[in-house]
Amino acid sequence: MLVTTLARDLYNSIAADRDPDPGTDSVRRRWIVGLFLVIGAVMLAVSLRVEPGDAAFYPLTIGMAVVWTVGAFASGPLRLGSYSPVATRPPDRLGAAGLGVVTGLAVGGAFVVGALVARMIPGVSDLANQVLAFADYGSLAVVTAITLVNGLAEELFFRGSVYSAARPHNPVLVSTVIYVLVTMASGNVMLGFAGAILGTVCAILRRSTAGVLAPAITHVIWGAIMVLALPPIFA
Template sequence: MKKALLAGVTAAGSGLLGASLASRSGSRRFHVLTASVAATWFAGAGRVPRGRRDVAGPVLAGAGAFGAFYGGALVARRIPVLRRAIAGVLGHAHHGSAPSVAATTLVTGAAEEVFFRGALYDAFGARGSTALYVLSTTATRNPALVLASAVMGTLFAVQRGRSGGVQAPLLTHVVWSALMLAFMPRLFPPELDG
């Protein structure tokens, strides 16, 4: 019964995620839908295991993951399908209000961790929760986000297993997302969106 409920939450959140990224950048619809995605993940999370209280390790992991993705982005800019996919996501950063885009990005990232590395991890284990995370991200129809979800979902699941809770993956996710939002748009300016 619990797994069926979690599957329903995953399906609802995934549908909202796909609709949010398909909406016009900076629009009211985009912000309402992304807030709904975060609310869905938070509501489905139930009891959240905190785990060990290490801060430095997860923060450094987030910064290190950003460095790896930044290096990958330097290559991806030269591959048209990846450049378009990344620019499509970053269109929300270019055309939306910076504070609301930042809030949306960070709150949604935190919500993903409490749901996927909380309730889903407890119900389906590391591999299952990561597979569901990647499957959920396919609703965006964006290959760059799907690839990122596979890489980062694996890292987050390892952190959840080692730390015993969601604090480590949550901190890593928020730091990684904040750095991506701060520096990636410069690599993919709006004129490269097409």
């Protein structure tokens, strides 16, 4: 019943925007967002083109998280948001956090199932291994920590600043397209595909909760599942 309610609410949120953010100071926000988008995309392209095991990978990816975080707070205020799975209860942050957890587990589980199929497709498996190689050659604990920190930073920026800067021009679609384009700077189609799915889900969460808390939790849980579950599958 709870899953059905959450699914219905997420679907309804596409048609009914409950985010009160009017996109104040949109011109200033868009200039700042554009600047940090360019910087972040360049850093992403460089970080994922270094050889697995190269020590430069760590400062590059940490620096990327710093870029997204600074860009998020520099462009304007961020909202945590709220949610209630029960119509009779007022929305609150605990509800938004719970929605983020459930969605993160669901999306992560779907990706694991997809990985079980993708590993049997040579071309797709090779693309996945290009990214997962960083976990194989480096410290799993460090790579996991960097993945989670970057996931949080991306949500602050893309579902926080970029989403607000895109208003009122269909921010769910615009923020997701921008997220995919930046992700594609890595040169890996699989990352772009993952970005399209995750970006869409997280943008809908932003819209249905009016904040970054739910999408941030979803992204962090999804990232943890990817780092810990996918390497054994593609080994």
